[in-house]
Amino acid sequence: MAELPNQRCRCRKQTLDVISAWKISFIEVIPRGIYCRRKEIILTLKSKQKACVHPDAPWIQLLLHKLTRRYCLGIS
Numbered sequence: 001m002a003e004l005p006n007q008r009c010r011c012r013k014q015t016l017d018v019i020s021a022w023k024i025s026f027i028e029v030i031p032r033g034i035y036c037r038r039k040e041i042i043l044t045l046k047s048k049q050k051a052c053v054h055p056d057a058p059w060i061q062l063l064l065h066k067l068t069r070r071y072c073l074g075i076s
Contacts, residue, residue: 008035008036009035009036009037009038009040010030010036010040010042010052011040011042011052012052013052014041014052014053014054014055015051015053016054016057018057018059019045019051021063023045023046023047024043024044024045024046025044025046026043026044027063027064028040028041028042028043028044029041038055040052040055041053041054041055041060041064
């Protein structure tokens with residue numbers, strides 16, 4: 001039997017505070033879905049802590065844009 005996905009949002013609180021890119025080891029972007037009505041961005045920090053960032057925070061939008069350009073388009 002297949003496991004059911006977690007049937008709720010993973011982030012209780014979302015921050016607008018800037019987190020330095022050098023502290024981030026992994027970025028997980030979870031789109032809206034049937035189990036959570038909002039987009040979630042979960043950062044795993046090098047310290048192994050997790051932080052939920054508000055998807056409309058200007059700094060995370062800029063970071064995601066830069067990463068997308070760099071890794072998807074091969075731009076340095």
